[in-house]
Amino acid sequence: MYSEYDHLNLPKIDQAILEFWEKEEIFDKSVEGRDPDNAFVFYEGPPSANGKPGIHHVMARAIKDIICRYHSMKGKRVERKGGWDTHGLPVELQVEKELGITKDDIGNKISVAAYNAHCRETVMKYKSVWDDLTVKMGYWVDLDDPYITFKNEYIETVWYLLKKFYTKNLLYKGYTIQPYSPGAGTGLSTHELNMPGAYRDVTDTTVVAQFQVVRDDTSDFLWDDMEDRTDLYLLAWTTTPWTLPSNTALAVGPAINYVRIRTMNPYTGIPIRVILAESLISKWFDPAGEHGDFGGYKAGDKTVPWVREAEWKGSELDGVRYEQLLPYLQPDDGDAFRVLVDAFVTTEDGTGVVHLAPSFGADDRRVAQKYGIGSLTMVDKKGKFVEEAGEFAGRYVKDYQDEGDQFTAVDIDIAVKLKKENKAFNIQKYVHSYPHCWRTDKPILYYPLDSWFIRSTAMKERLVELNKTINWKPASTGEGRFGNWLENLQDWNLSRSRFWGIPLPIWRTADGSEEKCIGSIEELDKEIAVANESLGLEQSVPEDLHRPYIDEIVLVSESGEPMKRETDLIDVWFDSGSMPYAQWHYPFENEEKFKENYPADFISEGVDQTRGWFFTLHAIAGMLFDSVAFKNVISTGLVLDKNGQKMSKRHGNAIDPFKTLSEKGADATRWYMISNAQPWDNLKFDLAGIDEVSRKFFGTLYNTYSFFALYANIDKFKYEEPDMTWEERPEIDRWILSSLHTLTKEVDELFGAYEPMQAARKIMYFVDDQLSNWYVRLCRRRFWKGEYGADKIAAYQTLYECLTTTAKLIAPIAPFFGEWLYKNLNDVSQLEPYESVHLSLMPTVKEDQIDQALEERMGYAKRISSLGLSLRKKEQIRVRQPLQKIILPVLDPRFEAQVRAVEDLILAEINVKQIQYVTDTSGIIKKSIRPNFKTLGRRMGKNMKAAAALINQLGQEEIAEIEKSGGYQLQIDGEDYALTLEDFIIGSEDIEGWMVAKDDEITVALDIQLSSDLMAEGIARELVNRIQNLRKEAEYEVTDRIEVEMSRNATVLPAVEKFSAYIKEEVLADELIITENLEGQEVELIDGEKIKILLHKN
């Protein structure tokens, strides 16, 4: 017996299926049962379990699950090793919050050992919550043996990889400009800079400084047309005057136009000439002063006179020297105080000349290095000027001492000094947004810090090339966002001055002249032994490779000097990018396993991981193994609330995934997410959408199954008979099977092409429109009428195949309902040897059953039926009232043949006795004609418009002529065009004397004349309907036989006389009796006509 249910309850199905999976270990079987040599490799991007999962995790993991389940059902072995990301700043921050400490307290109030121990605990805080979600949403991943990034084995592999970089000379120590908080005494990560509230508007004193040009061979041309010998200055703007003493160069844009302007210094009144970008003149000069009175100008006057004198391209200024602005100290390397040319300079603001302080700006440093110019670092790590800074020595550049009102801004003093010395052209307050340290609330500095880098720039070309072999979904992320990122690749800054993370395995002598990089525990052990002997120590490899234990190890150099570990940790992104190797502890263990599972066929994460995990996987694989790490990748979008806002606890619009899953069911949630938007588009998550999916899609599929189960149980259909041959099946069965296999083919291709949304939508269309609303609706009678014979068996077999195939097609997206449906069917029929749909194989496409002509003519049937019903509606004639005929203009012989093949279906659907096919020879059809732009456009080109006008006005005779001769000569603009039938779209327009309905090229007319026979039959059908309703009210079984008594009624009599056999058969009545004065149920028939009916069960 097929199981029958009272109603659809998705959460209940989830539970039952989960129990089944667990008891029978279906996941294990789905992996173990497949051949290891036929693997589909998936990498799990490790989540961090120190926070709770959100609804977006359901989305991300649904995608992963769908692709993996699909390939498993294609016969692949899909191992899915889970993993946990355990290091990094978020963990540290959480611990600090829990303990109520700051970074400064680490090592003082709390030991590093205790701190790290706490991190280790915290990081798995919500592991059980995550595991719970994984199970409940039906995400199949191996949770028993996950990789964990803080384990020694994992760290050892990471060390192995780092050593590989080191020996390839791709790992180096360098000096870069990084965000730095003098208050906290630490560098900040970009993550910290991007924390909410980090950027704040501040008011700074800005200065346009005058850098005096040195007149020499290089710069002489700047004076060429000058009569007097006024001093010449380059104008450069800065929002950070405190960096001016550290200035070592100026930069101009190569393509920017610069002008020389004669004017006066507004503070000193001294005549000067200045150079700045042409497009920024108006920013600094009042138009009223142009060609003003130089002679009458006094310092402080409002309008400063100026005149434009000469102009040059930025590239011409290359190498021009200038006097150091504030000469306290000079760099001891490089040829400083020159004009440099670089494209980063813009004319957005400032003067188009950029002041470069290479110690305090990343761009500054980059350009200075390009030209080999050194730097000055006139501010120390506390944020105050160094001793050499003259009158400013010891002063803090910002209020880092928390002096509040007592703090006097050194920026202002610098500005005043410049003003006095005729070196300031303009001083003003300026409001802009500037990053602040989230911990001290003070503005950060950009400061040069020591860091370890991976020389990714050295391998850039190869990484770009390898990327081109990766299949990105969507492609634009791969080419655009990721591709551009690779094109502009910078060296990868690995260093983090933190505590909880993988320690950099590099030991150095005090002077940095000798160093060692350790690539394994065994190597460390050997080095320790050497050091112990040489230095007389008794060290051993620590049990925990984290700080502080690893810091205590002292090694010895070749020359016998002691070496200490570089205290840096490495970027956690390196951890996750190492997972293809480290999850197997390669190369120390599992070499075979690793090779079988490298690279990945598929990965998927949020698009925000493009420069995160996607990059680190790619970089490590490309640089060390000359391979991609993954062949296919889906980068998923965000999950927003239904109004398109980001979900957050703060806004109270976050959706609880557990509540959603338990109330709506996992499958409805998954199906909704997948079918609603492309995975890479942002999803506007609306709970009402899940209800819709659940009602419309799962409800319909459930109803279809219930319908099948109800009658299959009555008829004891268990699919024991041999398959009906193609010839034995009626047209409609062939059609639904053809559609089914077309669907199977498309869905298979779409899953294979990583397009789950398209697959889901195709399935929905099939289930709702084709299977339920057409096949089942039209075939209902076949299931409950008549004997258990060939036609009935064909119907059962067909519907069974549709349902079981659908179960397989939906299984990747809706694993629970797919399983439920499959088992309900297959457990009874035992047609397939699988205990689970997830152990079965995707259905094979029966190409020979796909019949496009058949699908086309069924399309005609649907459209013609729809037009017929539409006409009935207009004429207000009930569908139960049979009509004599519809009239259908025949477009061409093929059309007629196609419609004739499905005629019975149309007649039954719209309750009409016959179709009258009329050809144009009868003269009652008016035809319409349109040009076929697709075939004509290319040939006609410019004449297309004229041609369309001509064709549109062709009359009936001409259309008839075209149809007869199959062609037409068109003349436009003296040109002849020979058109064929293909170049026209001819349809039927009207049938004279009839009310018609049209749908594109098809037109239908309905004969609404009623004969007495038709009326009687109409009444008979009304009677059947009323009796059926009464049967239902009386709660008779669908198989009960009955006896019917009716009151005498003039309208009803002819119907009973002529159609009593029909009525009896329809309502399963043995007797149909007319009784005078019957005491029965009164029901209304039509037009207010009433009749009494009484039923007895026989």
Add this chain to the structure above:
RNA sequence: AGUCCCGUAGCUCAGCUGGUUAGAGCGCUACACUGAUAAUGUAGAGGUCCGCAGUUCAAGUCUGCGCGGGACUACCA
């Protein structure tokens, strides 16, 4: 600031290599149907396809410039 995604009916989204009446579902209104019934059918209302310019015989579709939402990277005078 740069790169990428998105912008089509009240809502969620289709719309293939450009081809002439721009679609679906939900929601709304009315009517019908009923041995699947929290389903279904028919009809109706609802669109400057974000804007502007260009290419073309022809643009929702291609190009450019904007606008709005989002993500990432950066924040620099």
